[in-house]
Each structure stands twice: as C-alpha cells, then as structure tokens.
Amino acid sequence: NAGVTQTPKFQVLKTGQSMTLQCAQDMNHEYMSWYRQDPGMGLRLIHYSVGAGITDQGEVPNGYNVSRSTTEDFPLRLLSAAPSQTSVYFCASRNSDLSYEQYFGPGTRLTVT
Amino acid sequence: AQSVTQLGSHVSVSEGALVLLRCNYSSSVPPYLFWYVQYPNQGLQLLLKYTTGATLVKGINGFEAEFKKSETSFHLTKPSAHMSDAAEYFCAVSTGGSYIPTFGRGTSLIVHP
Secondary structure, eight states: OOOEEEEOSEEEEOTTOOEEEEEEESSOOSEEEEEEEETTTEEEEEEEEEETTEEEEOSSOTTEEEOOSSSSBOOEEESSOOGGGOEEEEEEEEOSSTTSOOEEOOOEEEEEO | OOEEEEEOSEEEEETTSOEEEEEEEEOSSOOEEEEEEEOTTSOEEEEEEEOSSOSEEEOGGGOEEEEEGGGTEEEEEESSOOGGGOEEEEEEEEOTTOSSOEEOOOEEEEEEO
16 A cells, blocks of 8 residues: 555745645545644644545635545645745545544645745 | 643653653543654654553554543653654544544654764
C-alpha cells in the first residue's frame, strides 16, 4: 500500500492564481480531511469528507473548495491564491471507526507571492 | 464538544533526561486519545493511542502515555531522551458525534546534547 499520497510536494503561486492540491489514498478509508499547518497554530482543519459525495467545512474553509467523487481521491482547490494561504498542507484519511488513527500524507509546501 | 490543550509550545531537555509532554482533554463522553509525532519536513505518524482497557499505553521508540480520567489527562513520557526524539508532538482526541479528531497545537521537543 502506498498509503496517503499528495502532489505536488512544493508549489509557488502568484497572488490570484488557482491550483489544485491532489490527495489520494489506497486503504479504502471513508473519512478524508485537509489540514493546514502554520507556525504556532498547530493543525487547522480546512475541509473534510465522510464518504464519496459528502463534504463539510472545517475550522478555516474560506478560499478553499473540495469535492469527493471517489473514495480514493480528495482534491483541495485554491480558487484565488492569497499570501495568507502560504502554508504546509496535509491530507489525512482514516477508517470510520473512531478508535482508528488518521494516516497523513507527506504534505505540500505552498508559497504564495 | 471535544477539545485538547497541550501545555507548553516548547519543551527542552538534555539527552538522557526524562521527557514529559502534557496533554489535557475535554470531552463529555469517553474519549479515544492519540499522540502523533512529526519529524522535520515530514507528515504526522502515530506514536500511540488509547481506546479502551489498560490505561497505560506503550508506543514506539520507548514512549508511553497514561490515561487518567479523573485528571482528564493523557501525558506522554519517555524515561531517557535521545537526540533523535527531537520533533513536534501532537495530542488528539476522538469522541462519538465528531467525525474528525481534534488536535492540540503541538509541542516542540528540543533535546540538548
């Protein structure tokens, strides 16, 4: 199993540009989520999904869109990049049982200039 | 509602000294508790978890944590720090009614030679 994969690893955008961060998992996990990590702020939940076709907002959803057309994939779209979106983004997945841990991808480091 | 508080954004110890990272949670129902570790420029990986049963939980790399319901705590300890333990540590809680675990803000462990 590859686990949770994310692409790209690094990205530099200009203000106003749009892009999609890719996330895929091969563990047949129902739950997937996106976090951003900023110094001193820990992990903040952006959006999450509890199954194909079902998504919901987390703590910091503004400026981001998600969709979940398959169990495996959960892309994160930045509609119009802003410098405040400079961050490290992590995708995670887990089984629906609450006792199961989350599996994290390696992260995407995004810089918006 | 569930929440996690990690006391101390930075903890500094000497190599060979005891490591103690503090985590307190808030939950109205029995929680599932997790500790994750993040090494520099990597994603998070599970260190240990408490679900049910024995309250003293052993994890990887010599770490352990004890669930204390009366103190609503789940502190992480290691008897003797190693230079390779230097990393960011996150406490997390899952409970019924919440699809996604709640993470603390993280504690950076610094190990001095």
